Amino acid sequence: MDPKRDAHEIELLERCLCRLEQGADLETCLREVPEAIPLRPLLETALWLQRGQEVALSPAARRRLIRQGQLRAARRAAAPQASRPALRWGWALVAALGLILVLLSAVGAAEASLPGEPLYPVKRAVEGLVTLGMSPEERALYLAERRWSEFEASAARGRWLPDLAEESLARLEEAARLGAEGPAGPAARLRALYERQGVLLEEAAAVAPPDVRSALTRARQRWAGLAPVLGRPEGGIPEPTRAVETPVLPEPTAEILRERTHTPPGLEKRETPSAPRTPPGQEKTPPGQEKKETPRPVRTPPGQEKKDTPGPPRGQDSAPPGDQGPKGPPGRRR
Amino acid sequence: MGLLTPHPEERRWIARARKGDPEAIAALYQHYADGVYRYLLYRVGDAELAEDLTADVFLKMIEDLPRYEERGLPFGAWLFRIARARLIDHWRRQGRRPLVALEDTETGPQLSQDIPEDEIAVSEMIQRALRVLTEEQREVVVLRFLVGMSLEEVARAMGKSVGAVKALQHRALSALARYLEKVR
Numbered sequence: 001m002d003p004k005r006d007a008h009e010i011e012l013l014e015r016c017l018c019r020l021e022q023g024a025d026l027e028t029c030l031r032e033v034p035e036a037i038p039l040r041p042l043l044e045t046a047l048w049l050q051r052g053q054e055v056a057l058s059p060a061a062r063r064r065l066i067r068q069g070q071l072r073a074a075r076r077a078a079a080p081q082a083s084r085p086a087l088r089w090g091w092a093l094v095a096a097l098g099l100i101l102v103l104l105s106a107v108g109a110a111e112a113s114l115p116g117e118p119l120y121p122v123k124r125a126v127e128g129l130v131t132l133g134m135s136p137e138e139r140a141l142y143l144a145e146r147r148w149s150e151f152e153a154s155a156a157r158g159r160w161l162p163d164l165a166e167e168s169l170a171r172l173e174e175a176a177r178l179g180a181e182g183p184a185g186p187a188a189r190l191r192a193l194y195e196r197q198g199v200l201l202e203e204a205a206a207v208a209p210p211d212v213r214s215a216l217t218r219a220r221q222r223w224a225g226l227a228p229v230l231g232r233p234e235g236g237i238p239e240p241t242r243a244v245e246t247p248v249l250p251e252p253t254a255e256i257l258r259e260r261t262h263t264p265p266g267l268e269k270r271e272t273p274s275a276p277r278t279p280p281g282q283e284k285t286p287p288g289q290e291k292k293e294t295p296r297p298v299r300t301p302p303g304q305e306k307k308d309t310p311g312p313p314r315g316q317d318s319a320p321p322g323d324q325g326p327k328g329p330p331g332r333r334r
Numbered sequence: 335m336g337l338l339t340p341h342p343e344e345r346r347w348i349a350r351a352r353k354g355d356p357e358a359i360a361a362l363y364q365h366y367a368d369g370v371y372r373y374l375l376y377r378v379g380d381a382e383l384a385e386d387l388t389a390d391v392f393l394k395m396i397e398d399l400p401r402y403e404e405r406g407l408p409f410g411a412w413l414f415r416i417a418r419a420r421l422i423d424h425w426r427r428q429g430r431r432p433l434v435a436l437e438d439t440e441t442g443p444q445l446s447q448d449i450p451e452d453e454i455a456v457s458e459m460i461q462r463a464l465r466v467l468t469e470e471q472r473e474v475v476v477l478r479f480l481v482g483m484s485l486e487e488v489a490r491a492m493g494k495s496v497g498a499v500k501a502l503q504h505r506a507l508s509a510l511a512r513y514l515e516k517v518r
Contacts, residue, residue, distance in 0.1 A: 064389075
């Protein structure tokens with residue numbers, strides 16, 4: 001078929017259909033548009049189809065439908081109007097509670113996260129909010145403790161993160177400077193954290209892999225530099241232990257465990273009521289106290305002598321003299 | 335009267351129907367029910383089913399009336415949209431198209447008992463004839479000649495250009511003319 005002729009025919013047909021819709025009869029239309037005479041069968045078909053418009057719902061069906069619609073509308077109108085908004089509010093409340101639950105779960109899960117983990121940024125963001133209402137010294141101490149806990153946790157997994165140590169030290173220094181005259185509670189916490197840091201940093205300098213050892217040594221030097229601000233730690237500042245000299249020692253014997261229960265001279269009276277518990281594996285002498293003795297005796301940090309390390313019953317000591325407490329990598333001991 | 339021809343009182347009816355006024359609801363039914371029914375009847379080929387679907391369309395209209403806003407979409411076009419959606423939903427549930435094949439037409443389409451006989455004759459003939467058309471041609475013919483929409487309204491309803499609808503209409507009328515010549 002010729003497309004041009006086709007298009008012309010389509011237009012002619014539409015022209016005639018419009019005339020028929022306007023009320024013209026077929027003969028009049030064909031007289032007006034003689035070119036459309038070949039389209040007569042199509043136009044007759046269109047007129048025949050329009051007879052189908054006479055089909056309508058039966059009066060009975062129409063009444064039934066109307067009644068049905070009116071009933072539905074009446075029920076709808078009678079239904080308590082408040083119920084729909086209430087339902088909407090109910091859903092909104094459920095959605096809000098769900099969201100809160102999800103957020104709380106995320107925050108809870110983020111609490112245990114460490115740097116490099118997906119939820120760690122959430123933890124830091126929550127920290128930012130939590131510390132909003134704190135005083136500057138409180139905030140610095142809180143953050144110093146948290147960074148140090150992360151450093152300890154990652155060290156326990158064999159990951160040494162000097163940045164965390166540095167951040168914790170910086171916060172500790174800030175807290176010390178801001179709150180030097182503060183109340184006894186924060187001061188004790190400061191002191192306890194400082195002691196904790198010393199213990200692990202000394203160990204880190206010895207057992208950490210070579211790629212981070214220099215950074216950890218720097219952190220340890222920084223820690224030692226805080227002594228004028230925080231006071232010298234118990235037993236003074238130890239020399240860094242050299243990695244090659246770090247022996248892997250056997251499990252603690254009964255004798256060593258008993259020795260841990262003894263408070264070193266000069267530490268018995270010290271009051272550190274809110275000092276945190278020493279993490280497992282760090283129950284040893286504060287840095288510098290017994291550095292000349294090899295192997296070093298294990299000592300309990302100040303304030304924890306009586307509660308953290310219950311000693312074995314006397315008379316059960318069977319370990320040979322000179323047997324020492326655990327001294328492996330922190331991860332294995334925890 | 336075409337499906338999309340608005341009544342001068344239509345806005346008032348809609349406003350009152352929203353509040354559950356039975357008279358306004360009856361008026362909307364009276365004005366639009368035949369157009370919707372005709373469309374559904376010629377698409378499904380079964381009067382009883384077309385009645386049920388029409389009832390569904392109007393119940394849906396009552397449910398959705400509070401949300402209807404006249405923003406360039408006339409009420410008739412909105413109602414037609416509901417009818418089309420209901421039809422598609424019906425076909426989806428059936429898992430097939432509605433009209434039976436040509437060879438099954440000997441029994442003729444099912445028509446309601448209370449429709450006048452001459453109407454039944456015309457309606458039956460039209461429904462048989464529509465079976466020679468393609469799906470798109472059938473939609474154009476039903477909307478244009480049986481529901482009474484304008485060319486532009488058909489094009490908008492089908493999401494096609496006016497030119498494409500004109501061409502479909504031409505081919506559909508040619509096919510129907512050939513069929514009618516054969517059966518007469």
